[in-house]
Amino acid sequence: MAKGITKRSVDYSRWYLDVIAAAQMADYGPVKGCMVIRPTGYAIWEAMQSELDAMFKETGHVNAYFPLLIPESFLQKEAEHVEGFAPECAVVTHGGGKKLEERVVIRPTSETVIWSMYKNWIQSYRDLPLLINQWANVVRWEMRTRLFLRTMEFLWQEGHTAHATYDEAEEETLKILGIYKNFAEEYMAMPVLTGLKTEKERFAGAVKTYAIEAMMQDRRALQAGTSHNLGQNFAKAFDVTFQTENGKLEHVWATSWGVSTRLIGGLIMTHSDDNGLVVPPRLAPVQVAIVPIWRSDDEKTAVLERLHAITADWQGKIRFKLDDRDNYRPGWKFNEWEKQGVPIRLEMGPKDLASEELVMVKRHSGEKERIPQSAVYEKVNEALEQVQQELFERALAHREKNSHYVDSYSELKERLKDEGGFYYVHWNGKRESEDKLQEETKATIRVIPSDQPEENGQCIFTGEASSRRVVVAKAY
């Protein structure tokens, strides 16, 4: 049925790329690993941006913009940070035809430039908290890239906040984590686990890294957003201090947090099917595609007239497209909108004109329904809500079905190989066990879940006592 899209069961990775191509979401740029985001893909990003941006602003954050180019020496000021990022930096060595005195890196992330500026902006406890976000592009020289999931250049938002106390920074870190979870679940309809990253997986330069972690249809994990408590690491590296209420000088406490265009990859791999993209209604650039059907010019006029009347007051309420192109036939249009992931399709032809009905089709289920023309607006709104809900529930059920409690390492190894999924296992925090796990199974500890109850058990690697379970999975 869907020409040109490889089935998920045949080759998941090929399927993913085919979905993107069929929906015209992105294309390869001329430089290896770089991606052109086409209008269909970018519209989804814009929808994500506008929702997230509103959430940040509601919680007191403001937007600003910092430069793309950073002096190389800045990266080196924070020991762990340089170690983590130096290998993947693109470095500018020449400008204006001359070799630069100091090389300049294209930002892989902006902590260093931003903290170099915060040094000038923060003097007193009265200047805190400083809650800044920026929407930007960053470059990381990755060895292996994949559209949306990992590209050399990607778009993201990065929040960088400064606080007077550790507790306040920690509170901010968790607040943002909550926003990310809410966004992922309520808008993307993508259920996520929240939790702390292990030391091994922690952001270079952070004291604590929290993440939201989602399960894709192939049962692999996708880290979909991170929120870091940076402690005083960057304040110390850039010597950012403030005077406290009682006159003492202290280093500022920091956080940083981000989500990227990777979310689009997550969206695709959570909901789409063998017929192409499926976009949840709240983020769909087009929520309803209307396909009129006619044979004669008279029929065309009548059908379009009726549809115009029905949609007369939809402007600003429902994002819809009346597809009245006459160089394509209905079947072609059905397919086209399907590949684009439009949640609801309405069909109306001569038959419906007479019966005062029309046909409503849901993209995610293929379910068709005849609805009275007098109630289209209500029915469509109802359906959009319902689809949003069903997509979330479907994804959640998939995650639940593929999440397992396992108490032996040998069983974990077997099952990781054969079925994938999330495994809740006891681990007592030893780095060596974590390294061994990755080496032997390619899987990693994704999160130490926030909502997991304390439970006495034995670490499956060492047999030592453990008080909690962590989530192990193979990841993107």
Add this chain to the structure above:
RNA sequence: CGGGGCGUGGCGCAGUCCGGUAGCGCAUCUGUUUUGGGAACAGAGGGUCGUAGGUUCAAAUCCUAUCGCCCCGACCA
């Protein structure tokens, strides 16, 4: 960096082994008939075969070099 694959009209490919008029499908344009799940027919336009050198009467095809991209792995949001 290792393994695999590929560079030929806009896109997808065949042709390369065995040198001899650059081809097919899709897309595009024109016209007619069509239109409830990817329309049919007729016609048309569009290519220095990744790049550079070599062999030859003759190179997409053989030789040498080189550049690039994609997929799979190690590393990563």
